[in-house]
Amino acid sequence: DAGVIQSPRHEVTEMGQEVTLRCKPISGHDYLFWYRQTMMRGLELLIYFNNNVPIDDSGMPEDRFSAKMPNASFSTLKIQPSEPRDSAVYFCASSLAADTQYFGPGTRLTVL
Amino acid sequence: GENVEQHPSTLSVQEGDSAVIKCTYSDSASNYFPWYKQELGKRPQLIIDIRSNVGEKKDQRIAVTLNKTAKHFSLHITETQPEDSAVYFCAARNSWGKFQFGAGTQVVVTP
Numbered sequence: 001d002a003g004v005i006q007s008p009r010h011e012v013t014e015m016g017q018e019v020t021l022r023c024k025p026i027s028g029h030d031y032l033f034w035y036r037q038t039m040m041r042g043l044e045l046l047i048y049f050n051n052n053v054p055i056d057d058s059g060m061p062e063d064r065f066s067a068k069m070p071n072a073s074f075s076t077l078k079i080q081p082s083e084p085r086d087s088a089v090y091f092c093a094s095s096l097a098a099d100t101q102y103f104g105p106g107t108r109l110t111v112l
Numbered sequence: 113g114e115n116v117e118q119h120p121s122t123l124s125v126q127e128g129d130s131a132v133i134k135c136t137y138s139d140s141a142s143n144y145f146p147w148y149k150q151e152l153g154k155r156p157q158l159i160i161d162i163r164s165n166v167g168e169k170k171d172q173r174i175a176v177t178l179n180k181t182a183k184h185f186s187l188h189i190t191e192t193q194p195e196d197s198a199v200y201f202c203a204a205r206n207s208w209g210k211f212q213f214g215a216g217t218q219v220v221v222t223p
Binding site for chain 1: 144146148154155156157158161201205208209210211212213214215216
């Protein structure tokens with residue numbers, strides 16, 4: 001298995017631009033999690049899905065952030081408009097029955 | 113909601129010594145407690161986990177203990193080696209499947 005796949009691996013954009021991060025979970029996994037990691041705030045859970053349905057989005061910082069999971073093999077996290085404080089590493093993780101989470105390689109986002 | 117506290121935030125140990133990291137959680141319904149190791153620039157990777165029906169689990173030089181009454185769990189690394197240097201995260205999962213992570217412990221093993 002290829003593991004959790006994320007794209008792009010690095011993204012540099014200017015303030016105000018739309019950013020879309022993508023994730024392909026491990027085949028067969030029914031849970032998908034989006035995390036943000038910064039030095040100041042550590043590893044924060046943004047939102048998670050079960051069977052493509054959002055279960056808890058209380059960690060999504062603002063309305064500028066949105067996430068979708070149109071099918072079991074794909075999810076997106078969108079930031080519109082982006083701001084410099086959104087700069088972070090964004091991880092996607094998937095699991096089977098909310099058990100062991102497997103993390104993707106992450107997307108390093110820099111907003112100038 | 114669930115709150116996980118992790119201590120210490122940094123830990124420096126001499127090679128060959130033991131390292132202990134402690135976490136406490138608030139939700140008594142939490143039932144699964146994984147530990148992740150994250151090397152610089154890499155993704156968090158699971159190193160060991162424990163479930164609420166077990167008090168202790170060991171895997172070679174790594175062990176985890178769980179005290180459900182006190183709501184705390186600990187990671188023990190024995191005979192530390194330089195390659196153990198990393199950030200370690202504890203986590204707790206509630207009955208809804210939501211994970212809460214600790215703030216992380218930077219472990220430095222000096223030769």
